[in-house]
Amino acid sequence: MRVCLDPGHGGNTGARGNGLIEDALALDFARRIGHHLRLRGWETVMTRGDDRFVTLASRGALAVRTKCGLFLSIHLNAAASPSARGCECFAAAGDERSLKIAARLTAALSSMGLKNRGAKYDTQSAHGSLRVLRDTYKNMPALLLEIGFLTNKADAELLGDKFFRERAAVAVAEVISQRD
Numbered sequence: 578m579r580v581c582l583d584p585g586h587g588g589n590t591g592a593r594g595n596g597l598i599e600d601a602l603a604l605d606f607a608r609r610i611g612h613h614l615r616l617r618g619w620e621t622v623m624t625r626g627d628d629r630f631v632t633l634a635s636r637g638a639l640a641v642r643t644k645c646g647l648f649l650s651i652h653l654n655a656a657a658s659p660s661a662r663g664c665e666c667f668a669a670a671g672d673e674r675s676l677k678i679a680a681r682l683t684a685a686l687s688s689m690g691l692k693n694r695g696a697k698y699d700t701q702s703a704h705g706s707l708r709v710l711r712d713t714y715k716n717m718p719a720l721l722l723e724i725g726f727l728t729n730k731a732d733a734e735l736l737g738d739k740f741f742r743e744r745a746a747v748a749v750a751e752v753i754s755q756r757d
């Protein structure tokens with residue numbers, strides 16, 4: 578089985594807060610998750626391996642072309658209100674198969690100190706329907722994980738800690754490799 582890991586953004590920072598930058602952290606999480614998936618015998622494909630711009634269209638296309646069995650996009654959140662915090666995970670609207678995995682991912686991360694904001698369909702996202710999910714979910718379970726809020730002090734303390742990131746990566750890899 579092969580997993581496509583999609584670190585959000587690249588070459589354009591994405592969200593920022595408390596001295597943290599989304600695109601660098603998303604790449605760090607993707608590398609760690611990939612490492613732990615490979616330890617469990619899975620193959621991994623990355624939509625970017627460094628800080629470069631990658632179009633949304635090419636991300637899903639890569640996952641489909643390389644016949645991945647799961648697509649995981651990794652992001653960090655930001656909000657105008659510094660009290661917004663926690664993890665949430667999106668699936669394409671109506672994609673129940675992926676929503677179940679999304680719920681297991683947020684439950685696993687919430688056991689490590691992040692508030693569980695739950696599994697949601699992308700129509701509930703601030704960004705509306707999410708292109709990378711729409712391009713992949715008919716071929717494989719497709720998830721977009723927002724691990725925490727850079728703009729929240731407590732979340733940023735966790736996200737900025739490499740030991741937390743490592744534990745979170747193990748938890749995500751476990752959920753993904755245990756499904757079905």
Ligand SMILES: [Zn+2]
Nearest residue numbers: 585591652653
């Ligand atoms: Zn993002």
